[in-house]
Amino acid sequence: MTTVAIIPARYAATRLPGKPLAEIAGKPLIQWVVERAAACSRVNRVVVATDDQRILDAVLAFGGEAMMTSDRCHSGSDRIAETLDRIECDLVVNVQGDEPMMASETIDLAVEALECDPGCPVSTAAVPLHDKAEWESPHNVKVVTDARGDALYFSRAPIPNRSRSGPDVAKPGARPIWGLKHLGLYVYRRQALLDFVSWPPSHLEQVEKLEQLRFLDHGYRIRVAETRYDSIGVDTPEDLDRVRTLLIPQEKS
Numbered sequence: 001m002t003t004v005a006i007i008p009a010r011y012a013a014t015r016l017p018g019k020p021l022a023e024i025a026g027k028p029l030i031q032w033v034v035e036r037a038a039a040c041s042r043v044n045r046v047v048v049a050t051d052d053q054r055i056l057d058a059v060l061a062f063g064g065e066a067m068m069t070s071d072r073c074h075s076g077s078d079r080i081a082e083t084l085d086r087i088e089c090d091l092v093v094n095v096q097g098d099e100p101m102m103a104s105e106t107i108d109l110a111v112e113a114l115e116c117d118p119g120c121p122v123s124t125a126a127v128p129l130h131d132k133a134e135w136e137s138p139h140n141v142k143v144v145t146d147a148r149g150d151a152l153y154f155s156r157a158p159i160p161n162r163s164r165s166g167p168d169v170a171k172p173g174a175r176p177i178w179g180l181k182h183l184g185l186y187v188y189r190r191q192a193l194l195d196f197v198s199w200p201p202s203h204l205e206q207v208e209k210l211e212q213l214r215f216l217d218h219g220y221r222i223r224v225a226e227t228r229y230d231s232i233g234v235d236t237p238e239d240l241d242r243v244r245t246l247l248i249p250q251e252k253s
Contacts, residue, residue, distance in 0.1 A: 003111055005038075005093035005095050008048075009055050009097030010052060011054060021055065024243060031059075042112060076097070091115075113149075125225045127231075129181045142155055142158065143181075151222040153213075154216075182212075183227070
């Protein structure tokens with residue numbers, strides 16, 4: 001199989017305009033994302049899809065590959081789908097352009113999940129939540145899965161409800177697990193993504209403001225690869241400051 005990671009990146013973010021070009025340890029944020037994707041053993045090619053010439057120029061300047069897309073794309077998924085008439089691949093990895101801490105190992109796990117199950121059209125990733133406040137926070141999207149590891153539902157609400165059971169504890173002394181935090185990563189079979197962008201937003205997608213629910217509403221399975229590596233999406237100046245403090249020590253080491 002040919003697997004291409006396509007990173008959607010736009011300049012005009014509402015809360016943090018220009019964030020793909022924000023400097024982190026001497027590199028633009030988008031370069032961190034590209035380098036994490038390029039380090040994956042299961043990814044053959046990495047492309048940034050953008051509607052802004054400044055982002056395209058920055059990617060080309062550090063030796064990356066980028067393609068221009070229209071400014072009519074409503075989401076990162078739409079932006080990625082628009083590039084598929086220029087890119088041949090079997091699997092498409094959507095690494096969101098504001099995830100500079102997405103671990104290469106996590107991306108590989110999500111790709112492997114589809115390689116190992118030819119009948120599954122989409123995969124994603126999640127990390128255990130050990131802190132109750134993080135589980136309760138609407139800023140963290142949670143996912144619950146079935147026995148096979150496929151997503152049952154995604155929500156900003158604290159799911160599953162633990163008002164009676166409390167957190168899971170695997171063994172005495174182990175850290176409690178309140179739930180699974182969904183990470184900003186998807187792997188699609190090519191046709192699954194093309195199907196997705198052909199459908200209008202679904203009811204549950206509009207209620208939760210989570211586009212992955214469109215797949216579930218149409219009966220498509222989403223396999224959830226569980227990882228031990230958390231990631232932080234950069235949506236606000238505070239997120240950017242936090243990521244800088246975490247990544248700069250890595251860069252110096």
